[in-house]
Amino acid sequence: MAQLITPAELDLLLGAGADVRVLDVRYRLDKPDGRADHAAGHVPGAVYVDLESELSRHGAPHEGRHPLPALDDLQAAVRRWGIRAGDTVVVYDDARALGASRAWWVLTRSGIADVRLLDGGLRGWADAGFAVESGTVTPDPGDAVVHGIAEPVLSIDGAASYPSAGVLLDVRAAERYRGEVEPIDPIAGHIPGAVNLPTSEYMDGERFRDAATLTDLFATVGIVPGVAAAAYCGSGVTAAQAAFAGELAGLKLSLYPGSWSQWSNTPGRPVATGAAPTEVTGTV
Numbered sequence: 163m164a165q166l167i168t169p170a171e172l173d174l175l176l177g178a179g180a181d182v183r184v185l186d187v188r189y190r191l192d193k194p195d196g197r198a199d200h201a202a203g204h205v206p207g208a209v210y211v212d213l214e215s216e217l218s219r220h221g222a223p224h225e226g227r228h229p230l231p232a233l234d235d236l237q238a239a240v241r242r243w244g245i246r247a248g249d250t251v252v253v254y255d256d257a258r259a260l261g262a263s264r265a266w267w268v269l270t271r272s273g274i275a276d277v278r279l280l281d282g283g284l285r286g287w288a289d290a291g292f293a294v295e296s297g298t299v300t301p302d303p304g305d306a307v308v309h310g311i312a313e314p315v316l317s318i319d320g321a322a323s324y325p326s327a328g329v330l331l332d333v334r335a336a337e338r339y340r341g342e343v344e345p346i347d348p349i350a351g352h353i354p355g356a357v358n359l360p361t362s363e364y365m366d367g368e369r370f371r372d373a374a375t376l377t378d379l380f381a382t383v384g385i386v387p388g389v390a391a392a393a394y395c396g397s398g399v400t401a402a403q404a405a406f407a408g409e410l411a412g413l414k415l416s417l418y419p420g421s422w423s424q425w426s427n428t429p430g431r432p433v434a435t436g437a438a439p440t441e442v443t444g445t446v
Contacts, residue, residue: 165276165277165278165279166278166279166280166281166370166410167252167278167279167280167281168281168282168286168290169280169281169282169286169287169290169292170290172184172205172252172280172287173290173292175250175252176206176207180250181246181248181249181250182249182250182251182252183209183243183244183245183246183249183250183251183252183301183304184205184206184207184208184209184251184252184253184254185208185209185211185243185251185252185253185254185262185265186200186204186205186208186209186210186211186254186255186284187211187213187217187253187254187255187261187262187264187265188200188210188255188256188257188261188284189213189214189255189257189260189261189264189399190257190260191346194213194214195212195214196210196212196255196261197210197212197298199256200298201296201297201298202296203284203294203295203296204284204294204295204296204299205254205280205284205287205292205294205295206293206294206295207295207299208254208299209243209244209299209300209301210298210299211239211243211253211261211265213228213261213264213265213399214228216231216235216236216239217231217239217261217264217265217268218230218231218398219231219232219235223423223427224424224427224428225420225424226397226398226419226420226421226423226424226427227346227396227397227398227423228264228397228398228399228419228423229398229419229420230268230311230315230398230419231268233272233308233309233310236268236272236308237307237308240269240274240304240306240308241303241304241305241306242303242304243301243304244301244302244303244304245274245304245306246304246305246306247305247306247307249276249304249306250276250278251269251274251276251277251278252277252278252279252280253265253266253269253277253278253279253280254279254280254283254284254287255283255284256283256284256285256368257283258283258361258362258365258368258403259279259283259365259368259370259403259406260361260399260400260402260403261399262279262280262283263279263399263400263402263403263405263406264398264399264402264403265277266278266279266402266406267402267405267406267417268311268402269308271311271312271313272308272309272310272311272312273307273308273309273312274306274308279406281369281370282367282368282369283368285367285368286368286369313416314416315416315417315418315419316392316394316416316417316418316419316420317420318418318420318424318425318428318431320392320418321353321392321394321418321420321425322353322431324353324355324356324392325355325356327390327392328389328390328391328392329357329383329384329385329389329390329391329392330353330355330356330357330391330392330394330418331356331357331358331359331383331385331391331392331393331394331404331415332352332353332356332357332358332359332393332394332395332422333358333359333360333361333393333394333395333400333401333403333404334352334358334360334395334396334400334422335360335362336358336360338350338352338396338422339351339352339356339358339360340352340358340435340436340437341433341434341435341436344426346396346423347396347422347423347426347427348426348427349426349433350433350435351426351433351434351435352422352433352434352435353394353422353425353431353432353433353434354432354433354434355434356394356434357383357384358383358437359379359380359382359383359404361395361400361403361404361407363379364376364379364403364404364407370406370407370410371407373410373411373412376407376408376410376411377411377412377413379411380407380408380411380413385408385413385415386413387412387413390416391408391413391414391415391416392415392416392417392418393405393408393415393416393417393418394417394418394420394421394422394425395421395422396421396422396423397421397422397423398417398418398419398420398421398423401417401418401419401421402417405417
C-alpha cells in the first residue's frame with residue numbers, strides 16, 4: 163500500500179536516529195541528471211539516486227526509453243544507497259513526485275517492505291521550516307536483498323490485450339493522447355482502447371490529492387474496485403506516479419513500463435488518435 167510521510171514525521175525519525183534511509187530522486191525530462199541540484203541542497207543524509215542509470219537501464223529503442231533495471235544492477239544500487247534490511251526508505255524529488263514514484267514502485271515491487279514518499283517533496287520539507295544540507299552523501303554499504311518484480315508487469319503484448327482485459331490508462335497530457343503533438347516519440351497518438359487521465363489531475367502542486375478525490379477521478383475513466391487496470395505513459399515514469407495515486411485511492415494499477423516509447427518504436431502496432439478511445443487511424 164502506498165504511504166506518504168509528512169516532513170514533520172520524517173524529521174522525528176531522523177532526530178530519533180531511526181533506521182531510515184532517505185533517497186533524493188530528482189529527475190526532470192528537461193534535466194534528467196539531478197546531481198548538481200542534490201549537491202546544492204537536500205534533506206539531511208539523503209543519497210542521490212539517478213533515475214536513468216539506477217532505476218532504469220539503457221535499452222534499444224524497441225524496449226522504450228526507461229526499461230526496468232536488471233536485477234543484479236538494482237541489487238548493487240540498493241546496497242550502494244546504504245539500504246539495510248528492515249530500513250524505512252523515504253523517497254522524494256522536486257518535480258511532482260515523478261522520480262520518487264518510480265523509486266517507490268521499483269523498490270516496493272522488488273521486495274523492500276517499507277517505502278514512503280515524502281509528502282510535498284523537497285519543497286514541502288523546506289516550506290515546513292526544516293533545514294537542508296549541501297554536498298554529496300556516500301553512505302556505508304547496505305545489506306538489503308531485492309528480487310525480481312513481484313507482480314504482473316505488462317509486456318507490449320499484454321498492453322495490446324486491453325481493453326478486453328480491463329481499463330488501459332494513458333496518463334500523458336491530453337494533447338499527446340489525442341495525437342495533436344508528440345515532442346519525444348516517433349509517432350503521435352495512443353494505444354487503441356486506452357482512456358486518458360493525465361497525471362497532473364492527481365496532484366495539487368507538489369502534493370497528491372486526498373484519497374476521496376483520487377477515487378472519484380479514477381472512477382471517471384472506469385477504474386473502480388474489482389476492475390483490472392493498467393497504466394502507461396511516455397516511458398514508464400509517470401505511470402508509476404499513477405500507480406501510487408491509485409493505491410492512495412485503494413486501487414491496484416499494473417504498469418506497462420515500455421509505455422508509448424516502446425509501442426511507437428515497434429513496427430506494426432496500431433495507433434489511435436482523437437478523444438474517442440477506440441478510433442484506430444493507422445499503424446506504427
